[in-house]
Amino acid sequence: MSHVRTQLRTVLRAALTGAFSGVSVEKDWWSVGDTSQLPRMAVSTPREAVRRIDVGTVERTIDVMVMGKFRGGEDLEDDLDAHLVTAETSVLGVLGTLSDIYDLAESGTDISLESQTPIGSINMLFRVVLRTPEGEPETLEI
Template sequence: MHYRATFRETVRVAMMMSAEFSAFNQRSAWAQTIDASELPVFGVATPRETKVLDAQDVSTRSTQLIVVLKRLGGDDLEDVLDFDSEAVERIVLTALLADPQRMASLSDTEVTIDGSGAQRVGTLQMTFRIEGWPLEPDYGAGD
């Protein structure tokens, strides 16, 4: 399994196993539309990575991991999402930092509330940065 797929799976499993999010449906973070009947949902993606070559066979890779959470709510929806963000941060960082070969931190939190439909839908998007030092691929393999 590719290391980015491992990051996504680690976070998905940790979220599903948590008391706070075990009742949530898991969907692709890339889903463009989600029916309100499916809420609450969460998704995990790794949309971006930067790389710096440290030596001939080792690089520093900084992977962006995003957790997106959507839920219905009332007037207190922003407050509910604030509590969700605390739980997501704790769960994600605990899961990712279980491997001593990487560092992880929260870099961005965004909350949006859409009240244009019959019910208010809140979206929480949290961006984490994962630093790792994988060995470089053997580009000479197969020759």
């Protein structure tokens, strides 16, 4: 069985793939090479704070990062804002089915002009609290 973080990344990748037509949502977010691989998105869970809340139950506060890179033109900033809306709606929809404690902590955009085609990025940090039985990090309690 896989850790609840792995399960979380899997369902979020599926949701984002459904929400973003023609966008690849990858596991290996760190390997974007050149602009021919864009548009591309990824989900990462870099941090987790764990605390026991009663005899037998653990709360796992998980940071969820959603990242995306897109080629663009003169409307790139507006396009990035639209991508933020789509991603926020999709991710919060999934988190709401898994927990009653979740939020979007921060989001932002960035535009790089290092290549001939402007490249825009979105970065979002969500936090979700998942509960598992103590000693069973692969079993989600809903």
